[in-house]
Amino acid sequence: MSANPVVDPSTQTVSPAAVYPGALDPTHAAPVLPTGFEAQADELVSHYPVSKRSASLPLLHLWQETFGYISPEGIEWIAARLGLQPINILELVTFYPMFRQHPAGKIQIKVCRTLSCAMAGSYALCDHLREKCGVGEPDAHGLALSPDGKYSVEFVECIASCGTAPVIMIDDDFHENVTLPRADELLRQYS
Numbered sequence: 001m002s003a004n005p006v007v008d009p010s011t012q013t014v015s016p017a018a019v020y021p022g023a024l025d026p027t028h029a030a031p032v033l034p035t036g037f038e039a040q041a042d043e044l045v046s047h048y049p050v051s052k053r054s055a056s057l058p059l060l061h062l063w064q065e066t067f068g069y070i071s072p073e074g075i076e077w078i079a080a081r082l083g084l085q086p087i088n089i090l091e092l093v094t095f096y097p098m099f100r101q102h103p104a105g106k107i108q109i110k111v112c113r114t115l116s117c118a119m120a121g122s123y124a125l126c127d128h129l130r131e132k133c134g135v136g137e138p139d140a141h142g143l144a145l146s147p148d149g150k151y152s153v154e155f156v157e158c159i160a161s162c163g164t165a166p167v168i169m170i171d172d173d174f175h176e177n178v179t180l181p182r183a184d185e186l187l188r189q190y191s
């Protein structure tokens, strides 16, 4: 297989045949890689000249930062890039809780569940947010998504504001001392 499967540099479209060797569905759309993605991937792989396999986690982080989650296509692409089997990548995705296999909501809510926040009621707060946002059961990675994809709610570990627990993040915004009424207010602001 070519070391560089990009066949159309203007669109960065990757041919399915190059990315998905043995793909069951040859008409399946290949991921469109943003400009510079492959160069970033190459740079990360170059840090591991002895064993490309060691670049698996860095490439997974790059994929998730770029696409928001690790799709089956991402697993195939990374495996092909590193000369591994997709199962080698999938087992990392399922083992490490920081990787998502589904897209998060358009509005992403993260609730700290570490000790200070847990003692200040973050579990009840998370239940409340899940109910208000109408999200379903969390998936294997703890992400609960509303049916319309608008909200996702998930637990995270300490986000470094233990003195103002419970703490949540909505998208990139940080909110402290979040009571249930305050959570309702925030949801109205972000709806």
Ligand code: FES
Pocket: 112, 113, 114, 115, 116, 117, 118, 157, 158, 159, 160, 161, 162, 163, 165, 167
């Ligand atoms: S325990 Fe929640 S911010 Fe540290």
